[in-house]
Amino acid sequence: MQKAHSDLAAKLEQELRRGVLMLAVLSQLKDNQYGYSLRHALDAKGMPIEEGTLYPLLRRMEEQGLLQSEWKIEDGPPRRYYRRSKDGERIYRDLAEQWRALVGTVEGLMEESTS
Amino acid sequence: MQKAHSDLAAKLEQELRRGVLMLAVLSQLKDNQYGYSLRHALDAKGMPIEEGTLYPLLRRMEEQGLLQSEWKIEDGPPRRYYRRSKDGERIYRDLAEQWRALVGTVEGLMEESTS
DNA sequence: CTATATACATAGTTACACACAGTATGTCAA
DNA sequence: TTGACATACTGTGTGTAACTATGTATATAG
Numbered sequence: 001m002q003k004a005h006s007d008l009a010a011k012l013e014q015e016l017r018r019g020v021l022m023l024a025v026l027s028q029l030k031d032n033q034y035g036y037s038l039r040h041a042l043d044a045k046g047m048p049i050e051e052g053t054l055y056p057l058l059r060r061m062e063e064q065g066l067l068q069s070e071w072k073i074e075d076g077p078p079r080r081y082y083r084r085s086k087d088g089e090r091i092y093r094d095l096a097e098q099w100r101a102l103v104g105t106v107e108g109l110m111e112e113s114t115s
Numbered sequence: 116m117q118k119a120h121s122d123l124a125a126k127l128e129q130e131l132r133r134g135v136l137m138l139a140v141l142s143q144l145k146d147n148q149y150g151y152s153l154r155h156a157l158d159a160k161g162m163p164i165e166e167g168t169l170y171p172l173l174r175r176m177e178e179q180g181l182l183q184s185e186w187k188i189e190d191g192p193p194r195r196y197y198r199r200s201k202d203g204e205r206i207y208r209d210l211a212e213q214w215r216a217l218v219g220t221v222e223g224l225m226e227e228s229t230s
Numbered sequence: 231c232t233a234t235a236t237a238c239a240t241a242g243t244t245a246c247a248c249a250c251a252g253t254a255t256g257t258c259a260a
Numbered sequence: 261t262t263g264a265c266a267t268a269c270t271g272t273g274t275g276t277a278a279c280t281a282t283g284t285a286t287a288t289a290g
Contacts, residue, residue, distance in 0.1 A: 005202065005205070008206065009206060009209050009210070011245090013210070013213050014278075014279085015133070015134040015137065015245085015246085015278095016210070016213060016217060017217060018130065018133060018246095018277075019127075019131035019132065019133050019134050019135075020131070020134075020217065020221055021278080022130070023221065023224075023225075024224050027221075027224045027227075028224065034238095035237070035238065036236065036237050036238080042224075045224055046216075046219075046220040046223065047220055047221075047224065050279060051239090052239090052279060052280065052282095053277085053278050053279060055237090055238060055239060055240090056239085056240080056277085056278085057277085057278085059239090060277085064123060075287090076286075077237055077238085077285070077286040077287065078238085079237065079238085080237085080238075090120070091120070091124060091127070095124070095127055095131070098128050098131060099221065101161075102132060102135065103218055105160065106139065106142075106162075106214065108161065109142045109143065109157075109160055109162060110138075110142045110211055110214075112145075126276085129247070130276085130277080132247095133246070133247065136246095136247085149269095150268070151267065151268050165247075165248060165249080166268090166269080166270095167247075167248055167249065167250080167270095167271090168246085168247050168248060170269060170270070170271095171246085171247090171270090171271090172247090175245095175246090190256090191267070191268080192254070192255040192256070192267065192268055193255085193268080194268065194269085195268085195269075
């Protein structure tokens with residue numbers, strides 16, 4: 001059956017996106033935003049991410065000093081708002097540059113084998 | 116000290132490159148090539164990869180049916196030559212397309228926050 | 231008052247990159 | 261001939277991170 005192929009392809013696609021998730025999150029947190037809304041924003045822009053991935057990721061990034069957060073109680077349920085910290089800004093710029101370099105490298109690797 | 120920052124940045128860069136390694140390997144294995152030479156070829160093209168990463172990766176990809184290999188004994192020590200299989204060709208095309216899509220998505224995510 | 235959307239959290243599983251160490255062959259120069 | 265270095269591959273252990281699944285709690289609509 002064709003199942004094996006599509007399973008593998010899906011797994012590989014996931015691996016592809018893995019390293020990019022942090023960059024994607026950083027890119028969206030210039031202004032305050034909470035997890036749930038961030039998740040839907042990313043989804044709308046073609047970068048879906050599971051809850052079980054996003055929330056731990058946000059916590060981790062705060063631990064690493066890339067994000068700052070605070071609880072806010074408004075109309076709805078309590079929400080935790082995140083935004084980039086000073087370090088987060090710097091790392092984001094570094095990471096964005098590394099990303100562009102990587103894109104160039106991969107382009108170079110692939111171009112020879114264009115069918 | 117600045118150490119913490121550069122450590123983190125290095126770790127993130129590694130994560131960034133992680134998903135791309137398989138794509139990079141696939142891109143180079145249109146023709147027969149053995150691990151050691153492949154490693155140096157990738158290094159020369161801006162995609163360095165550790166031995167402890169590359170060799171298990173090649174084995175794994177063969178298990179998954181993406182590569183075919185055979186031992187050859189010539190002048191030097193025995194070498195294991197790898198090349199893309201039929202499935203490998205197909206997956207490579209899929210993966211390359213997903214990569215291009217991902218590049219577009221990330222571009223879209225980042226462009227708003229250009230300083 | 232019950233179903234659904236909102237909002238966040240976490241335990242468990244799996245996969246992978248790397249550091250480190252080991253084995254063995256080939257080459258070259260003192 | 262021996263010792264150093266490059267070549268070529270293998271294996272173990274460790275750490276990190278994404279996902280699945282599940283749980284908790286608050287709002288809102290019928």
